[in-house]
Amino acid sequence: MPRDDTPTLHKQNAPKIVKFAIITVSTSRYETYGSVPTPQQADDISGTVMMDLISGSGLEVVSYSMLPDNETLIAGKVRELVGLDINAIVISGGTGLAPEDVTLEAVEPLFDKTIPGFGELFRMKSLEEVGTAAILSRASAGIVGRCAVFCLPGSPAAVELALKELIIPEAPHIIKHI
Helix, strand or coil: CCCCCCHHHHHHHHCCCCCCEEEECCHHHHHHHHCCCCCCHHCHHHHHHHHHHHHHHHCCEEEEECCCCCCCHHHHHHHHHCCCCCEEEEEECCCCCCCCHHHHHHHHHHHCCCCCHHHHHHHHHHHHHHHHHHHHCCCEEECCEEEEEECCCCCCHHHHHHHHCCCHHHHHHHHHHH
């Protein structure tokens, strides 16, 4: 059976410019640094990884935010960013199993559509990296309006894996369809 070239054709016609917003969710960093304009000013390694990988791939980072683990603030920031000319939001942190991890509780109710394959593939790729600890991941993605939203664990390694292996290669393709 011949390989389906539809994804390749779609990617060829995908937008070349994709505007990203980055959000780091960390109560401890927020309490120490407050709201800062760059991840470097908050010693935010995951934020720096996101910024460097996205910018280094030819895509554009137009916004960075640091927020505490607070459902209202997280949901409010996502709503605000969706109202701007932003194609994708990447959120790092607050996706674990601890009671204070509320990123998904804040963001998933906003999804118009979910992208279940993102979480499935992220956990599969994480299994290769961290073994069965991948079961703890609640990484998730969905569409809010005309914006793709990706919720990632807070670890720099998880952020790098998600961006390099999934988000950067597919973001223009996803944006084309929304």
